[in-house]
Amino acid sequence: MSAxxxxxxxDDAFQREIFVKAVEAAGFAPVDxxxxxxxxxxxxxxHTPALVVLDLHLPVALGDDILAxxxxxxxxxxxxxxxxxxxxxxxxxxxxxxxxxxLKPVSFTQLRDLAMRxxxxxxxxxxxxxxx
Amino acid sequence: MKVPQRxxxxxARFVAWADAVTRPDPQVPRNEQQLQARLTAASLLIWLGAFxxxxxxxxxxxxxxxxTHLLYVLPLLVGMYILSRTRYFMWAALSSVVGxxxxxHLLFYANWAQPHTAITMLVTPARYIILSQLIWLLxxxxxxxxxxxxxxxxxxxxxxIHSVWWIPGVLGVPPRExxxxxxxxxxxxxxxxxxxxxxxxxxxxxxxxxxxLTEQRDFLQTVIDSVDAPFYVIDAQTYEIVLANQRTRAxxxxxxxxxxxxxxxxxxxxxxxxxxxxxxxxIAQREPFTVEHVHYTPxxxxxxxxxHGYPILDEKGDVRFMIxxxxxxxxxxxxxxxxxxxxxxxxxxxxxIVITDAExxxxxxxxxxxxxxxxxxxxxIGRTPRILRSGYHDDAFYADLWQTIKSGRVWHGEFVNRxxxxxxxxxxxxxxxxxxxxxxxxxxxxxxxxxxQRKHLIRELKEAKTQTEQALAFKSALLxxxxxxxxxxxxxxxxxxxxxxxxxxxxVNEEQKERLEAILSxxxxxxxxxxxxxxxxxxxxxxxxxxxxxxxxxxxLATVRSSLWVLAQKRGLGxxxxxxxxxxLTVYLDxxxxxxxxxxxxxxxxxxxxxxxxxxRVYRRDDEHWAISVSxxxxxxxxxxxxxxxxxxxxxxxxKMSGAPGLGLGLYIVRSLVERxxxxxxxWSAEGQGSVFTVVFADADTAPPPSAAVAQEExxxxxxxxxxx
Numbered sequence: 097m098s099a100x101x102x103x104x105x106x107d108d109a110f111q112r113e114i115f116v117k118a119v120e121a122a123g124f125a126p127v128d129x130x131x132x133x134x135x136x137x138x139x140x141x142x143h144t145p146a147l148v149v150l151d152l153h154l155p156v157a158l159g160d161d162i163l164a165x166x167x168x169x170x171x172x173x174x175x176x177x178x179x180x181x182x183x184x185x186x187x188x189x190x191x192x193x194x195x196x197x198x199l200k201p202v203s204f205t206q207l208r209d210l211a212m213r214x215x216x217x218x219x220x221x222x223x224x225x226x227x228x
Numbered sequence: 229m230k231v232p233q234r235x236x237x238x239x240a241r242f243v244a245w246a247d248a249v250t251r252p253d254p255q256v257p258r259n260e261q262q263l264q265a266r267l268t269a270a271s272l273l274i275w276l277g278a279f280x281x282x283x284x285x286x287x288x289x290x291x292x293x294x295x296t297h298l299l300y301v302l303p304l305l306v307g308m309y310i311l312s313r314t315r316y317f318m319w320a321a322l323s324s325v326v327g328x329x330x331x332x333h334l335l336f337y338a339n340w341a342q343p344h345t346a347i348t349m350l351v352t353p354a355r356y357i358i359l360s361q362l363i364w365l366l367x368x369x370x371x372x373x374x375x376x377x378x379x380x381x382x383x384x385x386x387x388x389i390h391s392v393w394w395i396p397g398v399l400g401v402p403p404r405e406x407x408x409x410x411x412x413x414x415x416x417x418x419x420x421x422x423x424x425x426x427x428x429x430x431x432x433x434x435x436x437x438x439x440x441l442t443e444q445r446d447f448l449q450t451v452i453d454s455v456d457a458p459f460y461v462i463d464a465q466t467y468e469i470v471l472a473n474q475r476t477r478a479x480x481x482x483x484x485x486x487x488x489x490x491x492x493x494x495x496x497x498x499x500x501x502x503x504x505x506x507x508x509x510x511i512a513q514r515e516p517f518t519v520e521h522v523h524y525t526p527x528x529x530x531x532x533x534x535x536h537g538y539p540i541l542d543e544k545g546d547v548r549f550m551i552x553x554x555x556x557x558x559x560x561x562x563x564x565x566x567x568x569x570x571x572x573x574x575x576x577x578x579x580x581i582v583i584t585d586a587e588x589x590x591x592x593x594x595x596x597x598x599x600x601x602x603x604x605x606x607x608x609i610g611r612t613p614r615i616l617r618s619g620y621h622d623d624a625f626y627a628d629l630w631q632t633i634k635s636g637r638v639w640h641g642e643f644v645n646r647x648x649x650x651x652x653x654x655x656x657x658x659x660x661x662x663x664x665x666x667x668x669x670x671x672x673x674x675x676x677x678x679x680x681q682r683k684h685l686i687r688e689l690k691e692a693k694t695q696t697e698q699a700l701a702f703k704s705a706l707l708x709x710x711x712x713x714x715x716x717x718x719x720x721x722x723x724x725x726x727x728x729x730x731x732x733x734x735x736v737n738e739e740q741k742e743r744l745e746a747i748l749s750x751x752x753x754x755x756x757x758x759x760x761x762x763x764x765x766x767x768x769x770x771x772x773x774x775x776x777x778x779x780x781x782x783x784x785l786a787t788v789r790s791s792l793w794v795l796a797q798k799r800g801l802g803x804x805x806x807x808x809x810x811x812x813l814t815v816y817l818d819x820x821x822x823x824x825x826x827x828x829x830x831x832x833x834x835x836x837x838x839x840x841x842x843x844x845r846v847y848r849r850d851d852e853h854w855a856i857s858v859s860x861x862x863x864x865x866x867x868x869x870x871x872x873x874x875x876x877x878x879x880x881x882x883x884k885m886s887g888a889p890g891l892g893l894g895l896y897i898v899r900s901l902v903e904r905x906x907x908x909x910x911x912w913s914a915e916g917q918g919s920v921f922t923v924v925f926a927d928a929d930t931a932p933p934p935s936a937a938v939a940q941e942e943x944x945x946x947x948x949x950x951x952x953x
Contacts, residue, residue, distance in 0.1 A: 114723030182715035204726035
């Protein structure tokens with residue numbers, strides 16, 4: 097069984113922990129986290145995660161920049177992106193840029209279930225046996 | 229010698245009669261010919277008289293008059309008389325000359341040949357014949373002379389001579405007597421011929437004079453006709469127009485011969501102060517007079533004229549005629565009126581107006597100038613606008629101003645000037661040069677406006693604008709804060725409560741689970757409140773912006789379902805979404821508003837449903853409409869409740885029962901949003917049977933513009949990829 101690395105980019109520590117737990121519960125591993133844009137970019141330069149959960153309101157580098165970076169690099173073609181935002185104005189324009197846009201607050205169960213669906217989809221794509 | 233009045237009267241009557249019976253045809257043009265025609269007619273009348281006398285004498289002498297004679301002579305003479313009164317009078321004259329010359333005996337011979345005439349006592353019958361012939365021959369000769377043609381006289385003489393050549397032979401008279409006849413003929417005919425020549429010359433001179441007069445008159449007429457204004461001469465006694473030029477004749481009908489009838493359409497002469505009659509004034513004063521009148525065009529349109537009258541005096545010094553001409557001054561009147569209007573505008577203008585000469589010396593200031601600057605016209609005129617200088621502008625400023633206006637351009641700008649009392653004021657000024665016809669600048673006109681108050685207002689407005697901008701920026705920041713900063717802590721509450729409940733941090737008992745559920749539902753409610761308050765605030769402040777884009781309905785349904793599925797599950801309810809095969813896959817709408825509508829309707833439905841579930845269905849309504857319906861198996865509503873359901877702050881009676889608190893804004897906002905999206909919302913409900921909310925959109929309102937078509941492409945459609953949980 098191949099690895100399902102994931103990256104959580106979220107500046108709020110509580111939220112970050114919830115997201116990490118939810119994604120882990122969905123079967124992604126290893127799950128790394130970044131508290132700001134720079135950390136996220138540093139990680140992305142070295143890794144190619146299967147899933148990125150991205151908060152759009154980030155210090156240092158904005159979520160938009162990271163999203164643009166992910167979309168630009170062919171390396172991330174298979175990377176699924178879940179966007180989390182507190183601003184409903186931002187949610188819709190990005191609908192087509194990502195796999196899911198979640199309006200905060202995002203519950204543990206919600207993210208876990210959605211992430212699980214994405215992981216199954218990835219597994220189907222890769223031809224892995226069903227993880228469950 | 230005094231002629232008795234009776235004779236005078238008789239004479240006058242005879243002249244009138246003679247004039248009437250010899251009056252030539254009006255078509256006979258020249259005076260000379262008219263005279264000839266009159267003479268011919270008169271001669272023929274005389275011969276008619278002679279013939280009549282002969283006829284009467286014949287009857288008196290008791291003899292029968294030869295009828296044949298009467299039958300051809302009378303019609304001949306009458307016919308020729310009639311001919312002489314026509315334009316062919318010359319034929320009558322010629323026929324008379326020729327007829328009398330060649331055939332006198334047919335007319336009169338028989339009568340005059342009677343032996344008891346005076347002549348027969350003096351001469352032998354043969355001689356008498358010749359003599360009578362001669363006497364009668366003289367008639368045509370006289371006629372020819374009277375016709376004033378020497379040539380015709382000569383022809384007559386020759387004809388007569390010709391006739392006497394054969395008479396002696398026929399009658400057997402000795403040639404000696406014929407020679408006598410010759411002598412007689414030449415003796416009488418010659419002087420007549422010479423007289424005719426002299427008379428002809430005399431008449432020619434008269435006629436030349438008349439021609440000259442006519443020419444003179446025509447010349448005068450041409451001259452006055454060339455005057456491009458009504459020009460006419462009025463008889464001072466009768467008001468009759470005795471001479472008029474073309475422009476005058478064009479003023480009215482031919483019949484309008486009186487001056488007031490022609491130009492004023494009046495029955496009586498002009499009077500009063502409004503229309504003083506120039507003629508009366510000229511008659512009284514015997515000097516030229518000018519007055520302004522209103523005249524009328526042939527169409528009856530009034531127009532302003534300046535009437536000039538000049539007297540023509542007779543030998544006694546009285547006014548006999550008046551020359552009058554009228555100038556159309558309508559344009560002048562109009563421009564005078566315009567000038568008066570402009571002048572009033574300048575005088576009453578709220579802006580100060582200054583007129584200076586080319587050197588800048590003030591010639592005129594209007595009252596507003598005095599109001600603004602404090603300088604009266606007396607104080608300002610003769611000085612230059614330097615009196616207003618405040619010292620706030622350098623020499624370069626004034627140099628630029630002068631260069632601009634001296635080169636013929638308009639200068640526009642602002643000044644800080646000083647009033648007479650020393651106070652400063654702001655002034656906006658436009659200075660325009662006034663060139664003459666050669667393009668030389670003769671004056672400058674400056675229009676000044678005191679803008680001190682405006683300056684203050686602008687400053688205040690600027691300050692107010694800055695404040696408003698700050699307030700707006702603050703409001704945007706506040707909205708962003710509410711959006712982000714309120715949601716983030718809510719994220720921790722929801723997340724951790726959910727995790728605890730899910731047993732991520734260890735087992736929780738049922739009682740704890742229930743409390744965690746309470747935390748969760750309160751937190752979700754809070755999230756809903758934040759969303760609704762934001763939307764409400766945006767709508768109230770009109771800052772809700774429509775950002776339509778291509779929306780994938782399958783994706784939208786999936787998003788709505790995934791965000792509310794947890795809630796539904798918690799309440800043990802089903803949440804189904806269905807996209808009917810005939811429903812559109814993509815629509816062009818503001819996705820945020822559409823999702824708010826759906827989320828609100830679904831969460832509302834979940835709130836009022838205890839068992840069963842909620843179904844969201846997208847389907848085609850008819851050929852032109854598609855719809856989204858949200859139906860539940862909940863408590864339903866009474867008809868009365870359905871009426872009020874969309875009112876703001878209305879909370880349903882079942883709220884308490886369902887345990888879900890409500891702000892009463894949800895459906896109100898939903899309806900407002902649907903209206904914004906050009907859709908319509910309908911509700912069907914029955915108590916205990918659930919409710920169906922249907923939002924209907926017209927295809928035409930949700931069709932994407934051509935430019936948006938590209939954005940329809942979707943790389944990874946979520947619904948197909950992610951299997952149902």
